[in-house]
Amino acid sequence: xDTEYVDKKVLKCQGLVDNATSDEQKKLYQGYLDFWTxxxxxxxxxxxxxxxxxxxxxxxxxxxxxxxxxxxxAMEKAKVEAxxxxxxxxxxxxELEAKHRAELAAxxxxxxxxxxxxxxxxxxxxxxxxxxxxxxxxxxETIAYKEYLNKTESE
Amino acid sequence: xAAGDNECRMRLYEYRDIGGGILGDLxxxxxxxxxxxxxxxxxxxPADAAGFLEIDPPTSVLSSVGEVVxxxxxxxxxxxxxxxxxxxxxxxGINGSNKMVTVQMLATSAAWTExxxxxxxxxxxxxxxxxxxxxxxxxxxxxxxxxxxxxVLVELVAGDNEGxxxxxxxxxxxxxxxxxxxxxxxxxxxxxxxxxxxxxxxVYIDTIDALSEGGAGAPAPADRAINWLEYIVAGQYGNQYxxxxxxxxxxxxxxxxxxxxxxxxxxxxxxxxxQYLIWKK
Numbered sequence: 001x002d003t004e005y006v007d008k009k010v011l012k013c014q015g016l017v018d019n020a021t022s023d024e025q026k027k028l029y030q031g032y033l034d035f036w037t038x039x040x041x042x043x044x045x046x047x048x049x050x051x052x053x054x055x056x057x058x059x060x061x062x063x064x065x066x067x068x069x070x071x072x073x074a075m076e077k078a079k080v081e082a083x084x085x086x087x088x089x090x091x092x093x094x095e096l097e098a099k100h101r102a103e104l105a106a107x108x109x110x111x112x113x114x115x116x117x118x119x120x121x122x123x124x125x126x127x128x129x130x131x132x133x134x135x136x137x138x139x140x141e142t143i144a145y146k147e148y149l150n151k152t153e154s155e
Numbered sequence: 156x157a158a159g160d161n162e163c164r165m166r167l168y169e170y171r172d173i174g175g176g177i178l179g180d181l182x183x184x185x186x187x188x189x190x191x192x193x194x195x196x197x198x199x200x201p202a203d204a205a206g207f208l209e210i211d212p213p214t215s216v217l218s219s220v221g222e223v224v225x226x227x228x229x230x231x232x233x234x235x236x237x238x239x240x241x242x243x244x245x246x247x248g249i250n251g252s253n254k255m256v257t258v259q260m261l262a263t264s265a266a267w268t269e270x271x272x273x274x275x276x277x278x279x280x281x282x283x284x285x286x287x288x289x290x291x292x293x294x295x296x297x298x299x300x301x302x303x304x305x306x307v308l309v310e311l312v313a314g315d316n317e318g319x320x321x322x323x324x325x326x327x328x329x330x331x332x333x334x335x336x337x338x339x340x341x342x343x344x345x346x347x348x349x350x351x352x353x354x355x356x357x358v359y360i361d362t363i364d365a366l367s368e369g370g371a372g373a374p375a376p377a378d379r380a381i382n383w384l385e386y387i388v389a390g391q392y393g394n395q396y397x398x399x400x401x402x403x404x405x406x407x408x409x410x411x412x413x414x415x416x417x418x419x420x421x422x423x424x425x426x427x428x429x430q431y432l433i434w435k436k
Contacts, residue, residue, distance in 0.1 A: 005269075012271055013303055016223065024220040032304045 009036040018054075122148050158422030161199030161415070163211040163321035165281040167247050167257045168192040181432075185332075190434035191255055192334065193247075197321060197427040199415055207356055207414040210427075213280065213320040214299070214307045221251040221275045225303060226260050228267035230296025230313065234288075236265040241294035243286030244311065244318075251275030253327045255433055259285050260300070267298070282309040282318035292316075322412040325405050329435050333357070333384075335401035336429035340388040342395075343424070352389020352418035353425040359383065362408040388425070389418045399429065407436070 013033035020026035119131035122145055131145040141149075156162075170189035178186060197210055217224075226244055228234065233241040243261040250256045251274075260272045282300055284293060299310035311318045325331040340353050360381050386397050405411060411431075417423065 008269070009303070009305075016303065022220070025222065028220060028222055029303070032302070035304050 003040065006036055006039045010040065117149055119145065156198065156200045156424055158200050159202040159208075161197060161211045161321075162317060163281065163319070163413075164194075164196045164283070164317055165247055165320065165323075166194045167255060168194060178432075185432070185434055188434035188436075190432045193255070193323065193431040193433060195321060195336075195413070195427075195429045195431070197413065197429075198424070199427070200422045200424045201353060201415045201417045203417065203422045204420050205417055207354075207416045209322070210355075210413045210415050211319050211321040212412070213309050213322065216322075217248070217276060217279050217302065217308050218324075219277055221277050222302065223272060223274065224260075224276055224279065224300050224308065225269045225271050226262070226267070226298065226300050227269040228262070228294065228296045228298045230294070231266040232290060232295035233262065233298060234265040234267040235262045237288050238290050239265065239267075239288035239295075240291040241267075241284050241286070241298055241311070241316075242288050243284070244282055244298055244300065245285040246276075246279050246300055246309065247281045247320075247323075248279035249277045249324065249326045251277065253277070253329070254435075255323075255326050255329075261286065271303070278324050279308045279320075280323045281320035282311060284311055284316035322410065323431075325407050325409045325411070325433065327407050329407055329433050331405040331409065331411075332432045333399070333401055333403040333405070334430040334432040336399040336427065337396055338386050338388055338399060339396040339426045339428075341424045341426060347391045347395060348421065348423070349391035350419055351421045351423055352387055353423055354385060354387045354389075354416045354418055355425075355427055356383040356385045356414040356416075357429070358412045358414055359405055360410045360412075361406060383414075387418060401430075405431075 010033065013029055013036055016029040017026055017033055020029055122131045123129070125148070126144065129144045130142055131148075132139045133142055134140070169191055173190075173192050177192075178190070181190075199210055202208060224246075228241065230240070233239055235242055239262075241262075243259050245257055245259045247255070247257050250258070256274075258272075258274045260270070260274070263270050279300060284298070287293070293314050293316050294311050296313050297310055299307045301307045309318045309320045338353070338355055340347070358381060384399075384403065386399055388395055388397050413427070413429075415425070415427075
């Protein structure tokens, strides 16, 4: 028998088996498929994948896909967690740095500006003393005021 | 027509195609079921020996859970080319929904190599040519309807638009009534042989009978209750036809085949017209 003809029949039967609408019908078409497949020399018999086998392969693929999906989710989760951790860490570091900077800043705070040496400040500091006395209409620095000025300058 | 030859024309008419008058005396509930009419017209000559033989049997009986079929022509001159001869073949049978149908199957290539069709069939009873190109009005080669396993079911021989097959099965879930007919003895000489005649049988095998065929403990074929209706036209005088009465009912799944025989041993031509009404219960 013409091999091309048998080939066509095998393909046709394969299609019928795959599209059978009931088990009985599938069995019937499978019988035809076997009938025609046997007519081909063994070497030329096409690899026949039945719908059942196809479904099995699909199931395995689906399961693999599910596993891959779960792995992907786990990886994503780990990534997010790592990112969150890094962010928290960065925040913490930033916070600590800020705190440290604040402390450093506190340490480096400049000395209060020395009070201006004048009689007002002197009299504020020593309310019961005078910075000047008047002698013969001339203003003369008092001893206390002189000491105040000398003392403050020498500090 | 030589002794032993026979031809059957089978057609299925839908309710809308049946003349109103023909169903006038039917009970309303049958009319309400929109019955179909299976019309069988046989032209034949029994063998030159007494003994009933099946008239125009199908090449193979398809009794299936439901399967698709193929068509093929032995001639490249049949096909879907405009200049081809036969382009389409129709089949009468029971489809996957247990309905008796006529379906036209068209060639899809110019050489009409094997063509797979989509209709699901449980049985196929008969075929006839139903579409032609400009080449000729009958098939150039043998055109057949076959299973995918290449078992030929019914066929047209080259030059003949009417295929074989004169038997049928009452579809599951349906009832069938013999709706009359006529057996007519015919002659080419104008004279009737006194000691000869024609006999026909309508053989009906119901599901129980068919089931009991073969298998352990089943009755032998000769003991099975196969029943038939028999009609004879014979002798030199009187009417050379017999009207077949209507009213006999066949239940679902009944197989009905037709047989003929010479009354003595000389095959004489005859025509047999039978109508069966089929409706869903």
